[in-house]
Amino acid sequence: xxxIQQIQCISPQQTFPQASLDTLLDPVNNKLNVIEPSYDxxxxxxxxxxxxxxxxxVGAALPIIKNTGTHIDGIIIGTANGGMEDSIVFLxxxxxxxxxxxxxxxxxxxxxxxxxxxxxxxxxxKNYNITHVHRGHAFExxxxxxxxxxxxxxxxxxxxxxxDEISVYNYKLDELDNWYKPAPVTAGNFYTQNxxxxxxxxxxxxxxATNDSANAIAAVIDIVTLHTTDIADVQLALQNxxxxxxxxxxxxxxxxxxxxxxxxxxxxxxxxxNNDVTVARFKHICGEYPTATSFALWFACELLSTSHIPAxxxxxxxxxxxxxxxxxxxxxxxxxxxxxVRES
Amino acid sequence: xxxxxxxxxxxxxxxxxxxxxxxxxxQLQDFPxxxxxxxxxxxxxxxxxxxxxxxxxxxxSVTRTTLLAMAAFTEAIQDAALAAATxxxxxxxLIGASTVGGMCLADELxxxxxxxxxxxxxxxxxxCASVFLYMQKHYQLRGLINTINTACSSSANAIMYGxxxxxxxxxxxxxxGGADSLSKFTINGFHALHILSPxxxxxxxENRQGLNLGEGAAFLVLEKAEDAxxxxxxxxxxxxxxxxxxFHPSSLSDNGDGPYLAMQGALASAKLHAADIDFINAHxxxxxxxxxxxxxxxxxxxxxxxxxxxxxxxxxxxxxxAGAIEAVYSIxxxxxxxxxxxxxxxNTIPDTGLTPVTTHQSIxxxxxxxxxxxxxxxxxxxxxxxxx
Numbered sequence: 001x002x003x004i005q006q007i008q009c010i011s012p013q014q015t016f017p018q019a020s021l022d023t024l025l026d027p028v029n030n031k032l033n034v035i036e037p038s039y040d041x042x043x044x045x046x047x048x049x050x051x052x053x054x055x056x057x058v059g060a061a062l063p064i065i066k067n068t069g070t071h072i073d074g075i076i077i078g079t080a081n082g083g084m085e086d087s088i089v090f091l092x093x094x095x096x097x098x099x100x101x102x103x104x105x106x107x108x109x110x111x112x113x114x115x116x117x118x119x120x121x122x123x124x125x126k127n128y129n130i131t132h133v134h135r136g137h138a139f140e141x142x143x144x145x146x147x148x149x150x151x152x153x154x155x156x157x158x159x160x161x162x163x164d165e166i167s168v169y170n171y172k173l174d175e176l177d178n179w180y181k182p183a184p185v186t187a188g189n190f191y192t193q194n195x196x197x198x199x200x201x202x203x204x205x206x207x208x209a210t211n212d213s214a215n216a217i218a219a220v221i222d223i224v225t226l227h228t229t230d231i232a233d234v235q236l237a238l239q240n241x242x243x244x245x246x247x248x249x250x251x252x253x254x255x256x257x258x259x260x261x262x263x264x265x266x267x268x269x270x271x272x273x274n275n276d277v278t279v280a281r282f283k284h285i286c287g288e289y290p291t292a293t294s295f296a297l298w299f300a301c302e303l304l305s306t307s308h309i310p311a312x313x314x315x316x317x318x319x320x321x322x323x324x325x326x327x328x329x330x331x332x333x334x335x336x337x338x339x340x341v342r343e344s
Numbered sequence: 345x346x347x348x349x350x351x352x353x354x355x356x357x358x359x360x361x362x363x364x365x366x367x368x369x370x371q372l373q374d375f376p377x378x379x380x381x382x383x384x385x386x387x388x389x390x391x392x393x394x395x396x397x398x399x400x401x402x403x404x405s406v407t408r409t410t411l412l413a414m415a416a417f418t419e420a421i422q423d424a425a426l427a428a429a430t431x432x433x434x435x436x437x438l439i440g441a442s443t444v445g446g447m448c449l450a451d452e453l454x455x456x457x458x459x460x461x462x463x464x465x466x467x468x469x470x471x472c473a474s475v476f477l478y479m480q481k482h483y484q485l486r487g488l489i490n491t492i493n494t495a496c497s498s499s500a501n502a503i504m505y506g507x508x509x510x511x512x513x514x515x516x517x518x519x520x521g522g523a524d525s526l527s528k529f530t531i532n533g534f535h536a537l538h539i540l541s542p543x544x545x546x547x548x549x550e551n552r553q554g555l556n557l558g559e560g561a562a563f564l565v566l567e568k569a570e571d572a573x574x575x576x577x578x579x580x581x582x583x584x585x586x587x588x589x590x591f592h593p594s595s596l597s598d599n600g601d602g603p604y605l606a607m608q609g610a611l612a613s614a615k616l617h618a619a620d621i622d623f624i625n626a627h628x629x630x631x632x633x634x635x636x637x638x639x640x641x642x643x644x645x646x647x648x649x650x651x652x653x654x655x656x657x658x659x660x661x662x663x664x665x666a667g668a669i670e671a672v673y674s675i676x677x678x679x680x681x682x683x684x685x686x687x688x689x690x691n692t693i694p695d696t697g698l699t700p701v702t703t704h705q706s707i708x709x710x711x712x713x714x715x716x717x718x719x720x721x722x723x724x725x726x727x728x729x730x731x732x
Contacts, residue, residue, distance in 0.1 A: 134477075
């Protein structure tokens, strides 16, 4: 479908600008917060006005914008909670000042398209610009958008990103809604608690998508999204993918998040795959968040380009081949997705 | 097509108000904001309870934005005579847009986020995706579902995304549109930006004082020309373009670069010349900044600016629903061969000398352009054409 020419990731671990994942940081209070870089080249006053998701999105995209040199044909962002923090900060002002005189700063920053808008400003880009916010599919729908754009405009390149932050408020709402574990979790016992809930995460992943295979990091072969609570639908979707692209998966990158309510989906997918498939996991690295599949895609690129899986990520060692990686994720038990990534 | 807005709960009611010049902007009743009695707004004339009753919704987590979306969606799928099996087909996509989503429940969100109110039914209802995730479940949709938020151009981009899914073979049918409801959140946001008009808005008028916020929803059912053969066809999605102004987070550049590029790109995508456009449903919010930038952009594109109008003078600015509502109105222009007036207009902006259409007139409307511009510089322009 398309090639990834560049990819950058600002995450809770050492991933930016170079990755070193052999040792991991544990969650603090069941949150995996990003390690923010110094943002060299971003004016300080502009930085101060940005929310964390906008900061990390811009931070991850800047090296790509710099390296690309020529113009970028579009900016396509997936974010579920972009703007949430500013929304509630603004709302707090509205209610606490009883709708009195308030400044519009947080309101303007609260729009979900703030990251895509900032990227257009920092790169003076007047082309295609869109923000997909469909919660657990926001990043996948951005990838599908890029794939369509590259079919429509063959000689183009698109900056595609997935970004979400842990804000005080979205953490609180999701915590109330039982999406996070109350008991402390470490990287080591992330998957073995056998309790409901996961650990909150956040990250920004930005990539450059083109039709150019020369020197590409990886190819995104297919992206499938579905909404269901029925395992049979997920199994059927997987069978269709394998029938379409060949049953040649080397690595299954599983979105397991330690929430025992959803293990059955991941087990069902694992069981559909050949016995010699290596099963790896990533949410102990980045935590759980709606666009975590963008971190999975970055991790898949890392695996394909280094031919190495950190030991902590291996659930089951199988084939030692590094050609085809299948990412599967389910968000909150309803939004499922598959992303098939191939070596370039 | 389906639409619900301050000027009616159906396409027919909206059409009747547009040709009769019946404005939907006025006093807001029973709304939890101090501005409800001070400023004009354009509310849908059905209470949230009444909407729930009409739609048969009992789930306490469902918000007004979702109910408005469902009202328009229901009309659209009935109009297109989509059977339940077709709705649930893997090839039927739903592409929605919203900017407010469940944040219409501003006080509840504040309470839940600050007071840890565990019993709240709304914990998963505040984001924009909640609207279309609920509809997925309610209507048992199985195709691709998306939620787009590019501020005030959101539902124009939903139409574009749906059309492209069909063209790329990723959907057979796409139900596209958007919904937003009035919220204390947006009311105070636009008020803080000093762009809410104290009077009923007067788009493209020299003395315009800002916009009025509105609410509503609209959906359109799209499919390939060959699949639509033999069915009732209103119009063709002829062209579209999404661009960025790349100027300022909340205002347009003086010359309207983003709007200019969007209109130019839509013409190129439709393989039309500027002179082919018969009518423009302008973004026309009534703010100082938008109407001037949009006028200048129109003058850069068109040697002679075609008849244009802002139906926001009827509906207020419905934010994430505006692109879809105005797409329905543009199609009404085409199928009825008519213009829709800009209400309350008095004086031409001296800088531009452009006067919007102020009456309902018969017109040849083969190609109609619809503009939507949003915060963050997100500009989209759509072109609809008659199929005869």
